[in-house]
Amino acid sequence: MLEEGYAAVSSRRVASKAGLKPQLVHYYFRTMDDLFLALFRRRAEVGLQRQARALASAQPLRALWEYSTDPAGTALTMEFIALASHRKTIRTEIAHYAERFRAAQIEALSSLTERYGLHPDTCPPAALTVLMTSISRVIVMEQALGMSTGHAETLALVEQHLHRLEGDLKPPGTPRTPQSH
Amino acid sequence: MLEEGYAAVSSRRVASKAGLKPQLVHYYFRTMDDLFLALFRRRAEVGLQRQARALASAQPLRALWEYSTDPAGTALTMEFIALASHRKTIRTEIAHYAERFRAAQIEALSSLTERYGLHPDTCPPAALTVLMTSISRVIVMEQALGMSTGHAETLALVEQHLHRLEGDLKPPGTPRTPQSH
DNA sequence: GTCTATAGCTGGATAGAC
DNA sequence: GTCTATCCAGCTATAGAC
Numbered sequence: 001m002l003e004e005g006y007a008a009v010s011s012r013r014v015a016s017k018a019g020l021k022p023q024l025v026h027y028y029f030r031t032m033d034d035l036f037l038a039l040f041r042r043r044a045e046v047g048l049q050r051q052a053r054a055l056a057s058a059q060p061l062r063a064l065w066e067y068s069t070d071p072a073g074t075a076l077t078m079e080f081i082a083l084a085s086h087r088k089t090i091r092t093e094i095a096h097y098a099e100r101f102r103a104a105q106i107e108a109l110s111s112l113t114e115r116y117g118l119h120p121d122t123c124p125p126a127a128l129t130v131l132m133t134s135i136s137r138v139i140v141m142e143q144a145l146g147m148s149t150g151h152a153e154t155l156a157l158v159e160q161h162l163h164r165l166e167g168d169l170k171p172p173g174t175p176r177t178p179q180s181h
Numbered sequence: 182m183l184e185e186g187y188a189a190v191s192s193r194r195v196a197s198k199a200g201l202k203p204q205l206v207h208y209y210f211r212t213m214d215d216l217f218l219a220l221f222r223r224r225a226e227v228g229l230q231r232q233a234r235a236l237a238s239a240q241p242l243r244a245l246w247e248y249s250t251d252p253a254g255t256a257l258t259m260e261f262i263a264l265a266s267h268r269k270t271i272r273t274e275i276a277h278y279a280e281r282f283r284a285a286q287i288e289a290l291s292s293l294t295e296r297y298g299l300h301p302d303t304c305p306p307a308a309l310t311v312l313m314t315s316i317s318r319v320i321v322m323e324q325a326l327g328m329s330t331g332h333a334e335t336l337a338l339v340e341q342h343l344h345r346l347e348g349d350l351k352p353p354g355t356p357r358t359p360q361s362h
Numbered sequence: 363g364t365c366t367a368t369a370g371c372t373g374g375a376t377a378g379a380c
Numbered sequence: 381g382t383c384t385a386t387c388c389a390g391c392t393a394t395a396g397a398c
Binding site for chain 2: 126
Binding site for chain 1: 390391393394
């Protein structure tokens with residue numbers, strides 16, 4: 001899917017990669033759409049857990065931002081969205097999971113608004129999640145195409161806000177305030 | 182392309198829509214990629230002109246926003262991007278035109294910064310174009326999937342900023358200040 | 363579960379007549 | 381420019397043997 005797109009994923013090629021006969025693919029997944037659905041669900045469940053860990057970390061916004069700027073993950077997600085645009089059953093499934101991702105983000109960010117002193121009118125949590133998703137997705141997508149104009153300025157803007165809300169970037173194990181032992 | 186995706190565009194189907202034989206498609210465009218390239222270029226040139234008109238209007242930001250939230254246009258662009266992800270020649274061409282679109286936006290917005298009293302540090306024109314592109318593209322994409330969570334809040338945020346910078350939405354023919362004749 | 367065999371379709375692209 | 385003819389390849393999916 002990553003190298004040649006969803007349309008290049010055939011039962012023959014999948015079987016060949018697995019060292020099996022193409023008919024076995026149809027034995028496990030009757031249609032190719034069934035295979036895509038199974039693949040998407042497994043990926044989405046793992047992703048939901050990773051996102052939950054990110055949102056529970058010491059710097060939730062930074063962790064979320066790093067998670068959403070992963071190039072390989074974004075590329076595969078875009079491929080699934082392209083597929084979903086033309087298959088109703090897959091579209092329904094993707095929309096369902098995407099709403100779960102977003103709901104978890106909104107819930108986590110809502111509990112941060114007072115801690116961070118965010119005015120709900122200036123930028124409600126729901127809008128913040130859409131903003132972060134949009135920016136990361138489009139920049140990663142454009143990078144994959146070889147574009148770069150405006151990226152540095154936009155990333156600087158994001159970093160500026162992240163810094164204001166969560167301070168410097170700290171490695172995962174580092175406590176927010178130095179502790180003596 | 183819109184209904185079934187770029188992978189469903191074949192010389193046979195194109196010819197059939199045109200009431201001709203498939204071989205004629207190969208006569209005019211040796212390969213299918215040549216056909217996609219020609220289609221993309223024609224669309225891009227028209228788009229550049231439309232964008233230029235939008236940026237030269239009385240409310241450039243609003244006009245740009247309306248232009249970039251067109252569902253059909255966005256869907257087709259996303260289809261070309263999906264195609265470009267897997268064909269080098271098409272990727273190069275799309276990146277080239279996308280940079281031209283962006284450059285025109287940045288140039289137009291740069292001349293607006295002082296008129297609108299925008300601080301270049303708060304939001305440089307280059308970042309503003311990336312922001313508007315990102316938000317519109319992702320929201321339109323999500324709407325196509327049937328998602329809606331967070332859209333209202335985000336659109337309200339955009340409208341709020343558009344209003345601050347360019348006032349109310351006025352129909353194209355309406356002058357910014359009432360004029361007597 | 364894994365295989366062989368097979369039906370039936372769709373596709374890109376070229377050669378050469380007119 | 382448009383056609384006929386053609387090659388060769390790829391694909392999904394099912395039936396049925398072992």
